[in-house]
Amino acid sequence: MIASMTAFARREVHLPWGSLSWEIRSVNQRYLEPNFRLPDSLRNQETALRHRLKQKLARGKLDLNLKFYPADERQDLVLNETLLDKLIASAEKVRSKMPAAAPVDPLKLLEWPGVIQASETDEEEVQAQVLSLFDLALEDLQAHRLREGEALAAMIEERLVQISIHLQNAQSYLPAALEAWRESLLEKAAKLQVEVDPARLEQEVVMLAQKQDVAEELDRLEAHVTEVRRALKTKGPVGRRLDFLMQEMNREANTLGSKAMNLDMTQVAMDLKVLIEQMREQVQNIE
Template structure:
């Protein structure tokens, strides 16, 4: 299901930005782009994705900008004290000793230290922000799902109208076929006893009987409506129901004996295909 979210947070360590894009896909296919300093979070992030989503091609991008202006310098006092003590010991060996220059002590490697970013805090913030981004993404997908459910509901209404039309027309179609058969026999002046004629009419009616297909179409429509109301992921279940609806539409077409029912079967297949395309976006 298509959705996008962007979440940002800041701290003493800098700023983090998550961008997550989700598009239609039959299975869950995550793609993660992380800074090298946060690469070890990938396993945890993938697990969170699997728990939150079941379908979709999901692209997750994390941007981390360290805060450089807040970095400060500090003195390693223990090392400085050791250097000063060593310098005092050497003063007696220097004939013309100069006063001890503090700047010379500070130039010694390791005396001056820059404050380092606590990456554990950054990782914790990145995971928290990722959870918030997933929540926002889920809400966006939920809103789109509600809109898709309405569109699918309109197609289901169309299927029920077609089924009702065929069911209403079926007796008329069968009677018209009986009359047509009788008229053709009369034109050909073929002598046929009534028993044989009724047998032929019965065979014709049996071939054209689509009550079972119409009943199954109605049952599948009700099942689709029921599944759409569920809170759990239903995409694969709906995929299966679309296959069953299409199967019944094909059977209806194969049993058609007039152009009207053939046209109705075509309309059914169009409606089913429109639903199938929408259902590919449903988790």
């Protein structure tokens, strides 16, 4: 099943020590281009995150945003008694040298940096949760990409059906086109009052048929249709292969248009180009 490169996923978890939230946005890109935005305290996880990402995805430009909200209000406060004793001793020493010194304010001592500390969160637990939550977000993203890919495959299949119909019509137009050209030559000869050698006329018709023969182009287009259908059923990234097939189909449609002998064949070539371009636009989003 094919996958689209356009998708979004969000996962979050709330734990006693805080909350984690992953947001992943993906759009089409020729290669895999991740852009991680991580809190400073968790930047050391980027290598492991990139490794996990490469195991799941092959193409796409991704914005991966991790937010970490520590639950400071839930944490126990730890008093640095050693530092506090030193501050009190220093304050008493200063007061003894000042005749009218005010008493030491305990609240002022508590405001000193480092006297009150929040209990430390288990870093290993946080990092494990970051990776676990990331895996879940990636699963959601991949599921979204597969749903989008299924819709893209359906749209491409609709156009492949129309292309096959146009190819069948083109085959039926060829004999009528040659006969119309034969009649045109006879009419021109009659107007010019020129006697036409039947053998020479048949020779000209044969030469034109060889020159304007589009059977090879039609066969190649039909082969490309079959290959596109096969690629749509292939597991794994097929976007680049489909893009190549679109280029080849467009080239054959151009050749078909240049060899067109009547308006019907010209219209077939134009309709084919429109359908191929519509598929090409969809293929740009396929991984």
